[in-house]
Amino acid sequence: MIQFEQVTKKYPNGQIALEDVDLTIEDGEFLFVVGPSGAGKSTLLKLITRETSPTSGQILFNSQSISRIPGGKIPQLRRKIGTVFQDFKLLLNRTVFENVAVPLEVLGKKDSEIEKEVSAVLEKVDLLEKASSFPAQLSGGEVQRTAIARAIVAKPEVLLADEPTGDLDPKTAREVVHVLEKINDEDKNIIVMATHNVQIVNHFKKRVIVLEKGKIIKDEKEGKYETD
Amino acid sequence: MRQIKSTLKLLRRSPYQALAAALAMSLTFFIASIFVILIIGGQLVLNYIEQRPQVIAFFKDDVSEAKINEIASSIKSTGLAREVKYVSKEEALAIYRERNKDDPLLLESVSADFLPASIDISVKKAADIDQITKIVKGHTEVERVITPENLVEQLVKWTKTIRLGAVIFVSTLASVSFLIIIMVIGMRIAIRRDEVSIMNLVGATRWYISRPFFIEGALYGIIGASIAVILVYAALLFYSPNIQEFLGPIQVFPINPLFFVYLWAGEALIAALVGIIGAAIALFRYLKIR
Known part of the structure:
Protein backbone atom coordinates (compact mmCIF):
# COMPACT_ATOMS: atom_id res chain seq x y z
CA MET A 1 0.00 0.00 0.00
CA ILE A 2 1.16 3.51 -0.83
CA GLN A 3 -0.09 6.50 1.15
CA PHE A 4 0.46 10.19 0.50
CA GLU A 5 -0.21 12.27 3.61
CA GLN A 6 -0.52 16.03 3.12
CA VAL A 7 2.28 15.93 0.56
CA THR A 8 3.51 19.20 -0.90
CA LYS A 9 6.36 19.48 -3.33
CA LYS A 10 7.76 22.89 -4.07
CA TYR A 11 10.75 23.20 -6.42
CA PRO A 12 13.59 25.63 -5.68
CA ASN A 13 12.35 27.96 -8.44
CA GLY A 14 9.14 28.43 -6.43
CA GLN A 15 6.94 26.24 -8.64
CA ILE A 16 4.50 24.15 -6.62
CA ALA A 17 4.25 20.71 -8.26
CA LEU A 18 2.00 19.10 -5.64
CA GLU A 19 0.01 20.72 -2.87
CA ASP A 20 -1.52 18.98 0.18
CA VAL A 21 -2.01 15.69 -1.63
CA ASP A 22 -3.74 12.93 0.35
CA LEU A 23 -3.90 9.63 -1.51
CA THR A 24 -4.07 5.94 -0.67
CA ILE A 25 -3.29 3.26 -3.25
CA GLU A 26 -4.24 -0.25 -2.16
CA ASP A 27 -2.28 -3.39 -3.02
CA GLY A 28 -3.18 -4.78 -6.45
CA GLU A 29 -4.81 -1.54 -7.55
CA PHE A 30 -4.57 -0.14 -11.10
CA LEU A 31 -4.66 3.63 -11.02
CA PHE A 32 -4.66 6.27 -13.74
CA VAL A 33 -3.21 9.64 -12.77
CA VAL A 34 -4.41 12.16 -15.32
CA GLY A 35 -4.16 15.84 -15.87
CA PRO A 36 -2.65 18.38 -18.24
CA SER A 37 1.08 18.87 -18.64
CA GLY A 38 2.60 20.42 -15.52
CA ALA A 39 -0.23 19.16 -13.29
CA GLY A 40 2.24 17.20 -11.13
CA LYS A 41 1.80 13.66 -12.51
CA SER A 42 5.51 12.97 -13.02
CA THR A 43 6.39 14.55 -9.67
CA LEU A 44 3.94 12.20 -7.96
CA LEU A 45 5.73 9.20 -9.51
CA LYS A 46 9.19 10.61 -8.74
CA LEU A 47 8.22 10.99 -5.10
CA ILE A 48 7.40 7.26 -4.96
CA THR A 49 10.82 6.31 -6.39
CA ARG A 50 12.58 8.89 -4.17
CA GLU A 51 14.00 10.66 -7.19
CA THR A 52 12.79 13.71 -5.33
CA SER A 53 11.59 14.33 -1.77
CA PRO A 54 8.46 16.12 -0.55
CA THR A 55 8.80 19.63 0.81
CA SER A 56 6.27 18.71 3.49
CA GLY A 57 4.09 15.73 4.38
CA GLN A 58 5.10 12.13 3.98
CA ILE A 59 4.74 9.17 1.64
CA LEU A 60 4.40 5.71 3.16
CA PHE A 61 5.18 2.52 1.27
CA ASN A 62 4.04 -0.54 3.19
CA SER A 63 3.86 1.72 6.26
CA GLN A 64 7.47 2.84 5.86
CA SER A 65 8.16 6.51 5.22
CA ILE A 66 9.90 6.81 1.84
CA SER A 67 11.38 10.21 2.65
CA ARG A 68 13.03 8.86 5.79
CA ILE A 69 14.86 6.05 3.97
CA PRO A 70 18.60 6.76 4.23
CA GLY A 71 20.42 7.37 0.94
CA GLY A 72 22.18 4.01 1.02
CA LYS A 73 18.86 2.13 1.25
CA ILE A 74 17.18 3.85 -1.72
CA PRO A 75 18.34 1.10 -4.16
CA GLN A 76 16.44 -1.43 -2.03
CA LEU A 77 13.28 0.64 -2.34
CA ARG A 78 13.71 0.93 -6.10
CA ARG A 79 14.10 -2.82 -6.45
CA LYS A 80 10.48 -3.08 -5.31
CA ILE A 81 9.35 -0.60 -7.95
CA GLY A 82 9.39 -1.04 -11.73
CA THR A 83 9.27 2.03 -13.95
CA VAL A 84 8.17 2.52 -17.57
CA PHE A 85 8.87 5.81 -19.34
CA GLN A 86 7.36 7.61 -22.30
CA ASP A 87 10.79 7.71 -23.97
CA PHE A 88 11.35 4.03 -23.08
CA LYS A 89 14.92 4.58 -21.80
CA LEU A 90 16.22 1.43 -23.42
CA LEU A 91 19.92 0.92 -24.05
CA LEU A 92 20.26 1.07 -27.80
CA ASN A 93 23.48 -0.95 -27.91
CA ARG A 94 21.91 -3.89 -26.05
CA THR A 95 19.47 -6.47 -27.36
CA VAL A 96 15.94 -6.87 -26.01
CA PHE A 97 17.16 -9.75 -23.84
CA GLU A 98 20.11 -7.73 -22.48
CA ASN A 99 17.90 -4.71 -21.74
CA VAL A 100 15.39 -6.81 -19.83
CA ALA A 101 18.22 -8.55 -17.95
CA VAL A 102 19.56 -5.29 -16.43
CA PRO A 103 17.50 -5.34 -13.18
CA LEU A 104 18.40 -9.00 -12.59
CA GLU A 105 22.11 -8.28 -13.14
CA VAL A 106 21.81 -5.50 -10.58
CA LEU A 107 20.30 -8.01 -8.15
CA GLY A 108 23.35 -10.23 -8.72
CA LYS A 109 21.42 -13.19 -10.17
CA LYS A 110 23.25 -16.04 -11.88
CA ASP A 111 23.31 -16.24 -15.69
CA SER A 112 21.12 -19.39 -15.64
CA GLU A 113 18.47 -17.64 -13.50
CA ILE A 114 18.60 -14.54 -15.70
CA GLU A 115 18.12 -16.69 -18.81
CA LYS A 116 15.07 -18.39 -17.29
CA GLU A 117 13.41 -15.29 -15.83
CA VAL A 118 14.00 -13.02 -18.82
CA SER A 119 12.62 -15.67 -21.21
CA ALA A 120 9.53 -16.06 -19.02
CA VAL A 121 8.82 -12.34 -18.92
CA LEU A 122 9.45 -11.91 -22.65
CA GLU A 123 6.91 -14.64 -23.26
CA LYS A 124 4.46 -12.77 -21.04
CA VAL A 125 4.77 -9.60 -23.14
CA ASP A 126 4.86 -11.64 -26.35
CA LEU A 127 8.42 -10.69 -27.34
CA LEU A 128 10.30 -13.96 -27.01
CA GLU A 129 11.04 -14.17 -30.72
CA LYS A 130 12.53 -10.66 -30.62
CA ALA A 131 14.92 -11.45 -27.78
CA SER A 132 18.05 -10.93 -29.85
CA SER A 133 16.82 -7.85 -31.72
CA PHE A 134 18.13 -4.40 -30.93
CA PRO A 135 15.65 -1.59 -30.00
CA ALA A 136 16.20 0.08 -33.38
CA GLN A 137 14.82 -3.04 -35.08
CA LEU A 138 11.52 -2.97 -33.14
CA SER A 139 8.18 -1.23 -33.66
CA GLY A 140 6.99 1.42 -31.17
CA GLY A 141 4.72 -1.06 -29.37
CA GLU A 142 7.49 -3.66 -29.16
CA VAL A 143 9.91 -1.12 -27.73
CA GLN A 144 7.39 -0.16 -25.04
CA ARG A 145 6.66 -3.83 -24.27
CA THR A 146 10.42 -4.34 -23.87
CA ALA A 147 10.46 -1.47 -21.39
CA ILE A 148 7.49 -3.06 -19.55
CA ALA A 149 9.30 -6.42 -19.50
CA ARG A 150 12.34 -4.75 -17.95
CA ALA A 151 10.13 -3.03 -15.38
CA ILE A 152 8.44 -6.26 -14.26
CA VAL A 153 11.25 -8.81 -14.61
CA ALA A 154 12.39 -8.41 -10.99
CA LYS A 155 8.76 -8.91 -9.83
CA PRO A 156 8.26 -5.46 -8.29
CA GLU A 157 5.42 -4.72 -5.91
CA VAL A 158 4.69 -1.48 -7.74
CA LEU A 159 4.80 -0.64 -11.42
CA LEU A 160 4.93 3.05 -12.33
CA ALA A 161 4.28 4.06 -15.92
CA ASP A 162 4.94 7.68 -16.86
CA GLU A 163 3.06 8.46 -20.09
CA PRO A 164 3.88 5.03 -21.53
CA THR A 165 1.56 5.55 -24.52
CA GLY A 166 2.61 9.11 -25.26
CA ASP A 167 4.56 8.28 -28.40
CA LEU A 168 2.32 5.44 -29.65
CA ASP A 169 -0.58 5.32 -32.10
CA PRO A 170 -4.02 4.63 -30.52
CA LYS A 171 -4.10 0.91 -31.41
CA THR A 172 -0.59 0.23 -30.10
CA ALA A 173 -1.27 2.37 -27.04
CA ARG A 174 -4.30 0.23 -26.23
CA GLU A 175 -2.23 -2.97 -26.67
CA VAL A 176 0.40 -1.66 -24.27
CA VAL A 177 -2.18 -0.86 -21.61
CA HIS A 178 -3.72 -4.31 -22.14
CA VAL A 179 -0.30 -5.75 -21.29
CA LEU A 180 -0.21 -3.65 -18.11
CA GLU A 181 -3.74 -4.78 -17.22
CA LYS A 182 -2.74 -8.43 -17.72
CA ILE A 183 0.30 -7.96 -15.46
CA ASN A 184 -1.93 -6.34 -12.83
CA ASP A 185 -4.39 -9.27 -13.01
CA GLU A 186 -1.69 -11.93 -12.81
CA ASP A 187 0.87 -10.43 -10.43
CA LYS A 188 -1.53 -8.41 -8.25
CA ASN A 189 0.93 -5.53 -8.04
CA ILE A 190 0.10 -1.84 -7.80
CA ILE A 191 0.13 -0.11 -11.17
CA VAL A 192 0.18 3.68 -11.34
CA MET A 193 -0.03 5.03 -14.85
CA ALA A 194 0.33 8.74 -15.51
CA THR A 195 -1.30 9.78 -18.78
CA HIS A 196 -3.36 12.40 -20.54
CA ASN A 197 -4.70 9.95 -23.08
CA VAL A 198 -8.47 10.37 -22.74
CA GLN A 199 -9.39 7.35 -24.87
CA ILE A 200 -7.22 4.97 -22.92
CA VAL A 201 -8.47 6.16 -19.52
CA ASN A 202 -12.10 6.00 -20.57
CA HIS A 203 -11.72 2.61 -22.23
CA PHE A 204 -10.17 0.73 -19.31
CA LYS A 205 -12.49 1.89 -16.54
CA LYS A 206 -10.01 1.94 -13.66
CA ARG A 207 -9.63 4.25 -10.70
CA VAL A 208 -8.83 7.73 -11.97
CA ILE A 209 -7.22 10.61 -10.12
CA VAL A 210 -7.29 13.98 -11.80
CA LEU A 211 -4.53 16.40 -10.92
CA GLU A 212 -4.67 20.06 -11.68
CA LYS A 213 -2.08 22.60 -10.62
CA GLY A 214 -0.71 20.10 -8.12
CA LYS A 215 -4.02 19.31 -6.43
CA ILE A 216 -6.24 16.26 -6.69
CA ILE A 217 -9.52 17.58 -8.02
CA LYS A 218 -11.20 14.23 -8.68
CA ASP A 219 -10.75 10.64 -7.46
CA GLU A 220 -13.19 8.06 -8.85
CA LYS A 221 -13.28 4.24 -8.68
CA GLU A 222 -14.19 3.59 -12.30
CA GLY A 223 -13.49 7.07 -13.38
CA LYS A 224 -13.49 8.96 -16.60
CA TYR A 225 -11.23 11.68 -17.85
CA GLU A 226 -13.08 14.62 -19.24
CA THR A 227 -11.26 17.49 -20.83
CA ASP A 228 -12.69 20.88 -21.82
CA MET B 1 33.37 -11.36 -13.59
CA ILE B 49 83.68 0.53 -6.13
CA GLU B 50 83.05 0.09 -2.42
CA GLN B 51 84.08 -3.55 -2.66
CA ARG B 52 87.42 -2.65 -4.29
CA PRO B 53 90.34 -1.05 -2.47
CA GLN B 54 89.69 2.60 -3.03
CA VAL B 55 92.63 4.03 -1.15
CA ILE B 56 96.18 2.76 -1.68
CA ALA B 57 98.90 4.15 0.57
CA PHE B 58 102.53 3.62 -0.50
CA PHE B 59 105.16 3.75 2.23
CA LYS B 60 108.65 5.16 2.24
CA ASP B 61 111.42 2.55 1.77
CA ASP B 62 112.67 2.69 5.35
CA VAL B 63 109.35 1.99 7.03
CA SER B 64 109.28 -1.41 8.73
CA GLU B 65 106.57 -4.00 8.25
CA ALA B 66 105.68 -3.73 11.97
CA LYS B 67 105.14 0.02 11.63
CA ILE B 68 103.01 -0.48 8.52
CA ASN B 69 100.91 -3.07 10.35
CA GLU B 70 100.52 -0.65 13.26
CA ILE B 71 99.26 2.08 10.87
CA ALA B 72 96.96 -0.48 9.21
CA SER B 73 95.48 -1.39 12.60
CA SER B 74 94.96 2.25 13.52
CA ILE B 75 93.09 2.80 10.23
CA LYS B 76 90.98 -0.28 10.83
CA SER B 77 90.09 0.96 14.30
CA THR B 78 88.45 4.11 12.84
CA GLY B 79 85.54 1.89 11.84
CA LEU B 80 85.43 3.47 8.36
CA ALA B 81 87.41 0.74 6.61
CA ARG B 82 85.91 -2.60 5.69
CA GLU B 83 89.31 -4.14 4.93
CA VAL B 84 92.91 -3.04 5.22
CA LYS B 85 95.34 -5.28 3.39
CA TYR B 86 99.13 -5.10 3.68
CA VAL B 87 100.98 -5.60 0.38
CA SER B 88 104.69 -6.26 0.91
CA LYS B 89 107.40 -5.36 -1.60
CA GLU B 90 107.55 -9.04 -2.69
CA GLU B 91 103.81 -9.21 -3.20
CA ALA B 92 103.91 -5.94 -5.12
CA LEU B 93 106.58 -7.48 -7.37
CA ALA B 94 104.41 -10.56 -7.92
CA ILE B 95 101.45 -8.34 -8.90
CA TYR B 96 103.70 -6.28 -11.17
CA ARG B 97 105.00 -9.45 -12.85
CA GLU B 98 101.51 -10.81 -13.34
CA ARG B 99 100.27 -7.57 -14.90
CA ASN B 100 103.26 -7.28 -17.23
CA LYS B 101 103.88 -10.92 -18.02
CA ASP B 102 103.52 -10.25 -21.75
CA ASP B 103 106.22 -7.57 -21.74
CA PRO B 104 109.61 -9.12 -20.77
CA LEU B 105 111.40 -5.81 -21.18
CA LEU B 106 109.44 -4.29 -18.27
CA LEU B 107 110.22 -7.31 -16.11
CA GLU B 108 113.98 -7.51 -16.67
CA SER B 109 115.28 -4.70 -14.54
CA VAL B 110 112.70 -4.73 -11.75
CA SER B 111 113.32 -6.24 -8.32
CA ALA B 112 111.34 -6.10 -5.07
CA ASP B 113 113.45 -3.18 -3.83
CA PHE B 114 112.19 -0.98 -6.60
CA LEU B 115 108.58 -1.30 -5.48
CA PRO B 116 107.19 0.24 -2.31
CA ALA B 117 105.18 -1.66 0.32
CA SER B 118 101.60 -0.51 0.57
CA ILE B 119 98.25 -0.97 2.24
CA ASP B 120 95.05 -1.36 0.19
CA ILE B 121 92.04 0.08 2.00
CA SER B 122 88.42 -0.74 1.15
CA VAL B 123 85.96 1.64 2.77
CA LYS B 124 82.57 0.69 4.13
CA LYS B 125 80.85 3.62 2.42
CA ALA B 126 82.14 5.42 -0.67
CA ALA B 127 81.30 8.73 0.97
CA ASP B 128 84.01 8.06 3.61
CA ILE B 129 86.89 7.91 1.11
CA ASP B 130 87.77 11.55 1.68
CA GLN B 131 88.00 11.16 5.43
CA ILE B 132 90.11 8.00 5.25
CA THR B 133 92.45 9.61 2.73
CA LYS B 134 93.04 12.47 5.18
CA ILE B 135 93.81 10.02 7.99
CA VAL B 136 96.27 8.09 5.80
CA LYS B 137 97.98 11.24 4.59
CA GLY B 138 98.40 12.27 8.25
CA HIS B 139 101.03 9.52 8.72
CA THR B 140 104.51 10.79 7.86
CA GLU B 141 105.62 7.26 6.86
CA VAL B 142 103.26 7.41 3.89
CA GLU B 143 104.93 8.60 0.72
CA ARG B 144 102.00 8.69 -1.71
CA VAL B 145 98.26 8.02 -1.66
CA ILE B 146 96.22 6.94 -4.66
CA THR B 147 92.49 7.50 -4.43
CA PRO B 148 89.64 7.61 -6.95
CA GLU B 149 87.93 10.26 -4.85
CA ASN B 150 86.75 12.36 -7.80
CA LEU B 151 85.14 9.40 -9.52
CA VAL B 152 83.22 8.36 -6.40
Missing part, protein backbone atom coordinates in the same frame (compact mmCIF):
# COMPACT_ATOMS: atom_id res chain seq x y z
CA ARG B 2 30.30 -10.12 -15.53
CA GLN B 3 31.40 -6.53 -14.88
CA ILE B 4 34.99 -7.20 -15.99
CA LYS B 5 33.62 -8.69 -19.23
CA SER B 6 31.32 -5.74 -19.78
CA THR B 7 34.19 -3.29 -19.08
CA LEU B 8 36.36 -5.07 -21.66
CA LYS B 9 33.48 -4.92 -24.13
CA LEU B 10 33.19 -1.16 -23.57
CA LEU B 11 36.94 -0.72 -24.07
CA ARG B 12 36.66 -2.52 -27.41
CA ARG B 13 33.74 -0.31 -28.45
CA SER B 14 35.68 2.93 -27.98
CA PRO B 15 39.32 1.91 -28.27
CA TYR B 16 40.85 5.34 -28.95
CA GLN B 17 40.16 6.82 -25.53
CA ALA B 18 41.31 3.57 -23.95
CA LEU B 19 44.48 3.66 -26.06
CA ALA B 20 45.19 7.28 -25.10
CA ALA B 21 44.84 6.51 -21.39
CA ALA B 22 46.90 3.31 -21.55
CA LEU B 23 49.66 4.95 -23.63
CA ALA B 24 49.90 7.92 -21.26
CA MET B 25 50.30 5.43 -18.43
CA SER B 26 52.87 3.39 -20.35
CA LEU B 27 54.95 6.50 -21.12
CA THR B 28 54.94 7.46 -17.44
CA PHE B 29 55.95 4.02 -16.30
CA PHE B 30 58.49 3.56 -19.11
CA ILE B 31 60.30 6.68 -17.91
CA ALA B 32 59.86 5.51 -14.30
CA SER B 33 61.39 2.14 -15.21
CA ILE B 34 64.36 3.82 -16.90
CA PHE B 35 64.95 5.86 -13.73
CA VAL B 36 64.59 2.76 -11.54
CA ILE B 37 67.21 1.00 -13.67
CA LEU B 38 69.52 4.03 -13.64
CA ILE B 39 69.25 4.29 -9.86
CA ILE B 40 69.83 0.55 -9.37
CA GLY B 41 72.69 0.66 -11.94
CA GLY B 42 74.28 3.61 -10.16
CA GLN B 43 74.01 1.77 -6.87
CA LEU B 44 75.62 -1.33 -8.44
CA VAL B 45 78.56 0.76 -9.67
CA LEU B 46 78.91 2.33 -6.21
CA ASN B 47 78.76 -1.11 -4.58
CA TYR B 48 81.41 -2.36 -6.99
CA GLU B 153 82.23 11.92 -5.64
CA GLN B 154 80.93 12.29 -9.17
CA LEU B 155 79.05 9.00 -8.93
CA VAL B 156 77.38 9.94 -5.64
CA LYS B 157 76.49 13.32 -7.12
CA TRP B 158 75.07 11.73 -10.27
CA THR B 159 73.05 9.21 -8.30
CA LYS B 160 71.52 12.04 -6.26
CA THR B 161 70.76 14.03 -9.41
CA ILE B 162 69.16 11.01 -11.05
CA ARG B 163 66.97 10.47 -7.98
CA LEU B 164 65.89 14.10 -7.98
CA GLY B 165 65.27 13.97 -11.74
CA ALA B 166 63.23 10.79 -11.26
CA VAL B 167 61.02 12.43 -8.65
CA ILE B 168 60.41 15.56 -10.75
CA PHE B 169 60.04 13.82 -14.13
CA VAL B 170 57.97 10.86 -12.98
CA SER B 171 55.66 12.90 -10.76
CA THR B 172 55.02 15.35 -13.64
CA LEU B 173 54.23 12.51 -16.04
CA ALA B 174 52.15 10.71 -13.41
CA SER B 175 50.11 13.89 -12.91
CA VAL B 176 49.51 14.11 -16.66
CA SER B 177 48.44 10.43 -16.77
CA PHE B 178 46.23 11.03 -13.77
CA LEU B 179 44.49 13.96 -15.48
CA ILE B 180 44.06 11.92 -18.68
CA ILE B 181 42.46 9.08 -16.69
CA ILE B 182 40.08 11.57 -15.01
CA MET B 183 39.21 13.01 -18.43
CA VAL B 184 38.71 9.62 -20.13
CA ILE B 185 36.62 8.17 -17.29
CA GLY B 186 34.65 11.43 -17.15
CA MET B 187 33.89 11.01 -20.87
CA ARG B 188 32.89 7.38 -20.25
CA ILE B 189 30.47 8.48 -17.54
CA ALA B 190 28.98 11.05 -19.92
CA ILE B 191 28.66 8.47 -22.72
CA ARG B 192 27.01 6.00 -20.35
CA ARG B 193 24.71 8.48 -18.61
CA ASP B 194 21.56 6.73 -19.95
CA GLU B 195 22.81 3.40 -18.67
CA VAL B 196 23.76 4.97 -15.35
CA SER B 197 20.33 6.57 -14.97
CA ILE B 198 18.58 3.26 -15.81
CA MET B 199 20.80 1.34 -13.38
CA ASN B 200 20.01 3.93 -10.74
CA LEU B 201 16.26 3.57 -11.31
CA VAL B 202 16.26 -0.23 -11.22
CA GLY B 203 17.94 -0.19 -7.82
CA ALA B 204 21.66 -0.46 -8.54
CA THR B 205 23.79 0.77 -5.66
CA ARG B 206 26.31 3.57 -6.22
CA TRP B 207 29.08 1.01 -5.80
CA TYR B 208 27.54 -1.30 -8.45
CA ILE B 209 27.32 1.63 -10.90
CA SER B 210 30.84 2.85 -10.08
CA ARG B 211 32.60 -0.54 -10.15
CA PRO B 212 33.08 -0.78 -13.96
CA PHE B 213 34.74 2.66 -13.95
CA PHE B 214 37.12 1.60 -11.18
CA ILE B 215 37.91 -1.59 -13.12
CA GLU B 216 38.52 0.51 -16.22
CA GLY B 217 40.88 2.87 -14.36
CA ALA B 218 42.81 -0.06 -12.89
CA LEU B 219 43.00 -1.73 -16.33
CA TYR B 220 44.52 1.38 -17.90
CA GLY B 221 47.17 1.33 -15.19
CA ILE B 222 47.95 -2.37 -15.50
CA ILE B 223 48.04 -2.30 -19.33
CA GLY B 224 50.20 0.85 -19.27
CA ALA B 225 52.67 -0.60 -16.77
CA SER B 226 52.85 -3.88 -18.70
CA ILE B 227 53.65 -2.10 -21.98
CA ALA B 228 56.30 -0.05 -20.15
CA VAL B 229 58.04 -3.08 -18.63
CA ILE B 230 57.98 -4.98 -21.96
CA LEU B 231 59.57 -1.96 -23.70
CA VAL B 232 62.22 -1.61 -21.01
CA TYR B 233 63.00 -5.34 -21.19
CA ALA B 234 63.35 -5.14 -24.98
CA ALA B 235 65.51 -2.00 -24.77
CA LEU B 236 67.83 -3.57 -22.18
CA LEU B 237 68.12 -6.72 -24.26
CA PHE B 238 68.96 -4.70 -27.36
CA TYR B 239 71.46 -2.38 -25.71
CA SER B 240 73.02 -4.87 -23.28
CA PRO B 241 76.34 -5.17 -25.25
CA ASN B 242 76.76 -1.37 -25.28
CA ILE B 243 75.85 -1.04 -21.61
CA GLN B 244 78.24 -3.82 -20.61
CA GLU B 245 81.02 -2.22 -22.66
CA PHE B 246 80.39 1.11 -20.92
CA LEU B 247 80.43 -0.49 -17.45
CA GLY B 248 83.63 -2.42 -18.14
CA PRO B 249 84.44 -4.88 -15.36
CA ILE B 250 81.14 -4.28 -13.51
CA GLN B 251 79.02 -7.30 -14.41
CA VAL B 252 75.29 -6.52 -14.62
CA PHE B 253 74.18 -8.96 -17.33
CA PRO B 254 72.37 -11.28 -17.51
CA ILE B 255 69.73 -9.56 -15.37
CA ASN B 256 67.72 -11.94 -13.20
CA PRO B 257 64.26 -12.33 -14.84
CA LEU B 258 62.76 -11.99 -11.35
CA PHE B 259 63.85 -8.35 -11.43
CA PHE B 260 61.42 -7.71 -14.30
CA VAL B 261 58.66 -9.64 -12.53
CA TYR B 262 59.12 -7.47 -9.41
CA LEU B 263 59.39 -4.31 -11.53
CA TRP B 264 56.15 -5.22 -13.35
CA ALA B 265 54.34 -6.15 -10.13
CA GLY B 266 55.40 -2.94 -8.38
CA GLU B 267 54.61 -0.68 -11.32
CA ALA B 268 51.31 -2.44 -12.13
CA LEU B 269 50.23 -1.98 -8.51
CA ILE B 270 51.13 1.72 -8.45
CA ALA B 271 49.62 2.27 -11.92
CA ALA B 272 46.40 0.48 -10.94
CA LEU B 273 46.20 2.71 -7.86
CA VAL B 274 46.70 5.82 -10.01
CA GLY B 275 43.90 4.55 -12.30
CA ILE B 276 41.56 3.78 -9.42
CA ILE B 277 42.14 7.13 -7.71
CA GLY B 278 41.66 8.90 -11.08
CA ALA B 279 38.39 7.01 -11.58
CA ALA B 280 37.28 7.89 -8.04
CA ILE B 281 37.85 11.60 -8.69
CA ALA B 282 36.05 11.39 -12.05
CA LEU B 283 33.12 9.59 -10.39
CA PHE B 284 32.97 12.12 -7.57
CA ARG B 285 33.01 14.96 -10.09
CA TYR B 286 30.76 13.60 -12.84
CA LEU B 287 28.54 10.79 -11.52
CA LYS B 288 25.38 12.55 -10.49
CA ILE B 289 22.78 10.11 -9.22
CA ARG B 290 19.99 10.55 -6.71
